[in-house]
Amino acid sequence: MSRNSPPPPKQTEEEQRAPPSTTTPAYSAFSRHQKNTILALAASAGWFSSISSFIYFPAIPVLAADLDVSVEKIKLTVTSYLIKSGIFPAIMGDAADRFGRRPVLLLGLFVYLCANVGLALQSNFGLLFFFRMVQSAGVSGTYSIAYGVLGDLFTPAERGEYSGIMSFFLNTSPSIGPVLSGLLLLRWSWRSIFWFLSAATPCCLVPMILFLPETARNIVQDGTVTAKGFNRPLISALVPQVSFSRCPEVLVEPVKKKHRHFPNAIASLKLVRIPNTAIILLAYGVNYATYTCLQASLSTIFLEVYGITGVAAGLIYLPFGCACAIAAFATGTLLDCNYRRTATEAGIAVDKRKIGDLLKFPIERARTRTIKLFVALSAALIVGYGWQLNTKTSMAGPLVEQFFIGLTIQSLFTALNTLIVDIHQNCPYTAQAACNFVRCEMAAADLAALDPLLRSLGPGWSFVILAALVFFLVPLLLLLEWRALKRSWVLACTV
Template sequence: MSEPSGFKQASISKAVTSEPKEEIAETQTKTISATKNGITNSEHKEKGQEQNMENEPRTAPTDSPSESAPLYTVFSKGEVRFIIFIAAFAGLISPLSATIYFPALNVLSRDLKVSSSSINLTLTTYMIFQGLAPTVFGDLADTIGRRPVFIIGFVVYIGACIGLALQNSFAALLVLRCLQSAGTSSTVAISVSVAADVSTHSERGKYMGLVTSGTAMGTAVGPVLGGLLSHFLGWRSIFWFLAILVGVYMVPLVLAFPETGRNIVGNGSITPQKWNKPLLSDLTTRYKIKIKNDTIPQLQTSLKRDSSSTSPFTQNHRRHFPNPLNSLKLIAQKDVALLLFYNAIVYTTFNTIIASTPYLFGQVYHFNDLQIGLCYIPFGMASFLAPLLNGPLLDWNFRRVAAQAGITVDRQRAQSMTDFPVERARVPIALPMAVIGAAALICYGWVLEIDGPLAAALVLQFVIGLSVTGCFQVMNVMIVDYRA
């Protein structure tokens, strides 16, 4: 058995300095004691670390976030707010264009000398293109990016609005309304995608609520603006107003709105092609890498994973013609198909209320265009408030369910949703609103049937708008949770 190193050192010291044996023995004892204490402390430290590891909360089983993992987005809070604002305003244009038109339906019917049924056909065709346009432009946005598709759609939209303001025939009205719908209807879906690009699951309710509130704002202010413009300036002023509004909006869109598509710029740190860059990109730091150098390998792995299930644009920048059938593949997924079916029912209810109001209120209460437009305020304000109230509620319930499951929530990095009970976090918020909305809809129909008081009809419209829009938002968040 070999001697301890302390004993050897003590022997050498004796030979050189001739120290007493007692000092040598004392030195040896201290050395051996220190060695034992070091071993004991190390054992206690290891046991303490094991106990701490046992006491730590459980994280997601796969792809759990860590300090070395890349950030979900490198955009700052201020940049994210700007992106959400631009996306929300883009989502506002389509419903605004639909509802601003309603108070002028009776006037258009008289001026163009067609029946109310024929004028209502322009609503039907507008909604048809609302459904068809996202299948083309949505796939195109996944291929070439969000920003170029926004610009292309709004250029088409402005041209259609100018044509609508100048036309004098029902045929031109019908065709140009289809073109107007095609140009802007996809912006609602793309705005939701932008929110998903820059927000993690734990904050998605809040940011998607803000984007959805922009869409609801169009419903809120559209009929009022349409009634005012039609009553005082004529129905043509409606389309001039829309063309000017979008033209002004495109200034910050073209100058400063960055590309957010994760298959194009990843988490925002990859410099995109020229057509994806804002004109002021050289004067900003949006595309600088804001992460530590030791996270670059993880970032590259993350980007490769993100792009593997989307467009191959980032892989040698290959592009393909948009395929509308790609969207239909989602129907093959049972969970997504069920959500889409429910959303279709909710959206039908929503449009039934707003499309029938001009005729019903004109017949029951004998209102003019301006009065009909003002009657949309309760329904529109409810539609605007619903996502703002639902967003924080969804995020709170997400954190509550995560805590019950023992999962740590990271607001800055992506987390796997494989073992997360997403339905428990989302559905309990939507279910009460669905029941309340259905009951209010039945009462609303009964009130109009018996020519009931206006106040009752408007209060019921508010309840329907609050519940129906809230359900619609929750289902949209769930679809994004399943897909992103």
């Protein structure tokens, strides 16, 4: 929207969608190589957030036997992990948008490292429960901050491709984590899982301390403002050279810094008041809750139905994990194609160097227009998966079904992760933290209800209920598209 045109009817939506104020020729001063490296570092931190769950699932029966507690009690540590994964990113989200991505990310990984050492050394359920919550507190925000960095560096026209690449990296955890867990349990005890995470974390943390630059646009804007203190890396290899030797012809408006008070968890939840954001968060939460129930129940259901143990308990996660990784990469390319297609229909030229005006562009339609089909197909596949387990068919049947569920269910995650950054460009991390809160709390509630549901109804009807919730997302996405088209049409008429 031009500066002289009247504001749209909903001021809160305009404030969130308006691009950051800048007069630089391009959206980001970082080179392509620098952006790729920064995104890889951020995604590697987010990888620990994902693998911490999936490497833990196969060890649930072993932990229960060794600590002399029930499997249901060990599953409480999964539920508590998810609850904390929703709460702490909300606090870290406000901190990351105020103080920058770099200090919050480094602090989170350090806490995560300490928690893994504590988990490896503990010997009772109480300490396991406590350190799992500390582990969640440290690492849960890294997933969201990776998408915050995505919003800092890339325009909407190119964001789909890079979101797909990042999702591909993050979604290797569902396949790698359980296999690693199975191999570690085959040779050593469950403690080796946490020693592995303790050893792997510095491999990510040390390069970040040395090289990771600040990308928060309220601190370094497009990268041309020099960061100070903890926001500045020890080695400036990934910082644009213009930050140290400013070109006189490049004019940048002064950075509007936010007041630095204690991080506020409520800041991210205020975004729920925006109708389109509320729809996105609800859709993401339902999809993630179903995703988590499918994965958390996999080892215990297959143990009961097929009697698998050991390395096999880790290998059964491979079909779903590999499918999610493939779907994430493919969906990224699809999102960019859909963006160009929607822009052509709206008569808008696509410029990958500039962010453009998303108020008059139906970005919600661009991100979800072909995703609805995958959502409907995913719901149908979940029904088939449940009844195959209920009738105890050959183990190959449910595993093949898992592969195709992974292909379809992941597409919505990639699309909505990209969309939430698109419509909250001034506070992408805070928006992702709100998304994280909703999805984790919904997943925790579903997991708490899953075991009683499986015992009373069996896998068949239990997964029918989950599939019905997933299918409900199709009309929800249609509503989101309709609102986007209506907004863009109204704004076009007022100019």
